[in-house]
Amino acid sequence: MAVLLLLLLLAISGVTADEDAYIGVNIGTDLSDMPHPTQVVALLKAQNIRHVRLYDADQGMLIALAKTGIQVMISVPNEQLLGIGQSNSTAANWVSKNIVAHYPATNITAVCVGSEVLTALPNAAPVLINGMKYIHSALVASNLDNQIKVSTPLSSSVILDSFPPSQAFFNRSWNQVLVPMLSFLQSTGSYLMLNIYPYYDYMQSNGVIPLDYALFKPLPPNKEAVDSNTLVHYTNVFDATVDAAYFAMAFLNFTNIPVIVTESGWPSKGDANEPDATLDNANSYNSNLIRHVLNQTGTPKRPGIAVSTYIYELYNEDLKPGPISEKNWGLFDANGDPVYILRLTESGSVLANDTTNQTYCTARDGADPKMLQAALDWACGPGKVDCSPLLQGQPCYEPDNVIAHATYAFDTYYHKMGKVPDACDFNGVASITTTDPSHGSCMFPGSLGRNSTTTNITAPSMNSTTSNAPGRKFYGLRVTGLLVLIKIVLWSVIFL
Numbered sequence: 001m002a003v004l005l006l007l008l009l010l011a012i013s014g015v016t017a018d019e020d021a022y023i024g025v026n027i028g029t030d031l032s033d034m035p036h037p038t039q040v041v042a043l044l045k046a047q048n049i050r051h052v053r054l055y056d057a058d059q060g061m062l063i064a065l066a067k068t069g070i071q072v073m074i075s076v077p078n079e080q081l082l083g084i085g086q087s088n089s090t091a092a093n094w095v096s097k098n099i100v101a102h103y104p105a106t107n108i109t110a111v112c113v114g115s116e117v118l119t120a121l122p123n124a125a126p127v128l129i130n131g132m133k134y135i136h137s138a139l140v141a142s143n144l145d146n147q148i149k150v151s152t153p154l155s156s157s158v159i160l161d162s163f164p165p166s167q168a169f170f171n172r173s174w175n176q177v178l179v180p181m182l183s184f185l186q187s188t189g190s191y192l193m194l195n196i197y198p199y200y201d202y203m204q205s206n207g208v209i210p211l212d213y214a215l216f217k218p219l220p221p222n223k224e225a226v227d228s229n230t231l232v233h234y235t236n237v238f239d240a241t242v243d244a245a246y247f248a249m250a251f252l253n254f255t256n257i258p259v260i261v262t263e264s265g266w267p268s269k270g271d272a273n274e275p276d277a278t279l280d281n282a283n284s285y286n287s288n289l290i291r292h293v294l295n296q297t298g299t300p301k302r303p304g305i306a307v308s309t310y311i312y313e314l315y316n317e318d319l320k321p322g323p324i325s326e327k328n329w330g331l332f333d334a335n336g337d338p339v340y341i342l343r344l345t346e347s348g349s350v351l352a353n354d355t356t357n358q359t360y361c362t363a364r365d366g367a368d369p370k371m372l373q374a375a376l377d378w379a380c381g382p383g384k385v386d387c388s389p390l391l392q393g394q395p396c397y398e399p400d401n402v403i404a405h406a407t408y409a410f411d412t413y414y415h416k417m418g419k420v421p422d423a424c425d426f427n428g429v430a431s432i433t434t435t436d437p438s439h440g441s442c443m444f445p446g447s448l449g450r451n452s453t454t455t456n457i458t459a460p461s462m463n464s465t466t467s468n469a470p471g472r473k474f475y476g477l478r479v480t481g482l483l484v485l486i487k488i489v490l491w492s493v494i495f496l
């Protein structure tokens with residue numbers, strides 16, 4: 001039954017996909033405790049994230065993403081670009097190993113050739129176009145070029161004078177690369193990939209850009225930014241940057257290439273000199289961004305035209321060098337616990353908000369150990385909880401004390417009973433919490449980002465198959481009320 005419903009869920013989510021703008025998520029992997037690919041995918045599923053971008057072509061992730069319906073953009077890391085841009089057979093091998101071997105089980109939709117190459121690795125710029133063309137030729141040879149697009153994410157800093165948007169143009173130093181690139185994107189039906197960081201624009205503007213304008217918050221009319229040529233009012237940095245890209249392309253006579261935003265986000269924590277990297281601002285930015293994209297508003301220059309956007313990023317990456325903010329762009333920590341609960345109520349039912357429903361039943365602090373033991377005995381006996389994971393040698397045996405064991409039994413019972421508050425009482429020695437009590441390989445029912453349908457979870461830490469430090473991936477959230485409903489039914493079937 002559960003399997004049937006799962007299939008139904010996937011079928012329906014397939015139907016509702018993708019002519020409209022969608023939200024995806026980038027998956028960076030610079031974490032000391034990087035979750036295993038199966039845990040990453042479980043988190044994606046729990047959050048209904050349907051689109052992701054990986055910063056490499058990690059084989060473990062590509063396998064874990066198979067048959068999930070999740071659409072995946074993979075990347076040629078900058079470190080591999082020189083090889084691929086100089087040899088069509090290297091490119092063909094790359095496509096064969098990372099795409100042909102996984103498609104169609106894993107729904108790969110695009111290849112990002114390098115990442116901000118012009119600004120991050122300018123000496124590879126001369127081979128960038130060839131790299132894109134070689135990858136594309138290999139896709140053509142495998143008859144996959146219609147399904148899988150080739151592009152390269154650009155930093156928005158290649159656009160100069162981006163306000164007013166109508167006067168924006170690409171840094172002319174790069175025209176020799178950008179003109180053939182735009183021709184390539186146009187002739188292959190691909191899109192311009194752009195990374196947009198209003199956080200940095202705001203930080204670098206020395207007070208010229210109001211914080212609210214960066215955060216999509218309402219501005220008084222006299223504070224709105226007006227394009228003096230078009231008289232268009234801009235209410236946020238994001239739209240102005242996308243329009244600047246349209247104008248910059250038009251300046252080179254390319255008027256029909258869509259834009260997709262490959263990275264955007266806001267850090268939730270920063271150094272003393274980054275006072276606006278806060279939980280509240282990160283929440284405002286990402287919540288407003290999601291609402292803006294899913295509302296299909298488009299931009300003033302192209303109203304109603306979808307600008308799908310990948311949020312940077314899924315996990316906080318604690319190993320990232322640089323200021324504190326660098327480590328705090330994530331929506332989740334390594335345990336799959338949300339860093340903040342997105343404020344998405346007005347956009348309908350986006351499951352990221354559903355983390356508020358992520359509750360657990362634990363032994364109350366300071367409860368009398370004898371009463372805990374009695375409640376534990378009841379749960380594992382008359383309560384019919386499967387307490388075998390608490391046996392010696394099993395994942396939840398350690399720590400071997402009554403509080404930990406009771407917590408496991410209480411939480412399992414609570415979920416079995418459909419999380420009704422009465423199921424978490426146990427004569428007053430239990431209480432409901434939103435903190436996931438899972439530890440090590442002991443996964444509690446209800447745990448996000450983990451496989452909670454079974455207690456036999458082995459969770460090896462991920463040894464990435466690639467050696468690239470900034471390995472990353474992405475997903476997308478796109479939810480309908482029906483999906484939420486089916487998900488609830490699905491869960492209740494599993495737990496009843």
Ligand SMILES: *[C@@H]1O[C@H](CO)[C@@H](O)[C@H](O)[C@H]1NC(C)=O
Nearest residue numbers: 087088089090092137138141
């Ligand atoms: C690579 O390019 C050479 C020379 O243009 C061509 O003969 C060969 O078929 C190409 N190989 C692949 C795998 O595309």
Ligand SMILES: *[C@@H]1O[C@H](CO)[C@@H](O)[C@H](O)[C@H]1NC(C)=O
Nearest residue numbers: 014017018071104105106107
């Ligand atoms: C991948 O996803 C797209 C959009 O939902 C869909 O049209 C396509 O059929 C999928 N491809 C595969 C191989 O599943």
Ligand SMILES: *[C@@H]1O[C@H](CO)[C@@H](O)[C@H](O)[C@H]1NC(C)=O
Nearest residue numbers: 118122157160171172173174
């Ligand atoms: C344009 O690009 C060149 C080459 O990277 C760089 O040196 C220059 O500073 C850029 N111009 C501006 C105004 O950013």
Ligand SMILES: *[C@@H]1O[C@H](CO)[C@@H](O)[C@H](O)[C@H]1NC(C)=O
Nearest residue numbers: 175179249250251252253254
């Ligand atoms: C764009 O097209 C116009 C009209 O055909 C032409 O005059 C102009 O030189 C073109 N600009 C570029 C950058 O190719």
Ligand SMILES: *[C@@H]1O[C@H](CO)[C@@H](O)[C@H](O)[C@H]1NC(C)=O
Nearest residue numbers: 291292294295296297346347
């Ligand atoms: C969504 O778009 C409609 C019309 O385009 C607009 O009236 C509404 O305010 C938008 N909602 C949000 C939350 O942006």
Ligand SMILES: *[C@@H]1O[C@H](CO)[C@@H](O)[C@H](O)[C@H]1NC(C)=O
Nearest residue numbers: 349353354357418419484488
């Ligand atoms: C949270 O759980 C309650 C009770 O199970 C349910 O009625 C509600 O719809 C859930 N909220 C969401 C956003 O799914």
Ligand SMILES: *[C@@H]1O[C@H](CO)[C@@H](O)[C@H](O)[C@H]1NC(C)=O
Nearest residue numbers: 038042045450451452453454
């Ligand atoms: C949970 O794990 C089992 C066994 O490894 C697997 O068959 C199942 O597909 C997993 N479920 C989810 C939702 O990942």
Ligand SMILES: *[C@@H]1O[C@H](CO)[C@@H](O)[C@H](O)[C@H]1NC(C)=O
Nearest residue numbers: 388389394395455456457458
């Ligand atoms: C968990 O699954 C593995 C492989 O399927 C099996 O060898 C092991 O005995 C199981 N452990 C428990 C506690 O069920």
Ligand SMILES: *[C@@H]1O[C@H](CO)[C@@H](O)[C@H](O)[C@H]1NC(C)=O
Nearest residue numbers: 036459460461462463464465
């Ligand atoms: C993971 O990598 C570490 C360090 O390279 C190594 O010691 C360990 O054996 C690896 N684990 C697995 C399961 O490959």
Ligand SMILES: CC(=O)N[C@H]1CO[C@H](CO)[C@@H](O)[C@@H]1O
Nearest residue numbers: 341342343344345353354356
């Ligand atoms: C359905 C649901 O849980 N909605 C919550 C989404 O997040 C906002 C802000 O935290 C809550 O107020 C809603 O209750």
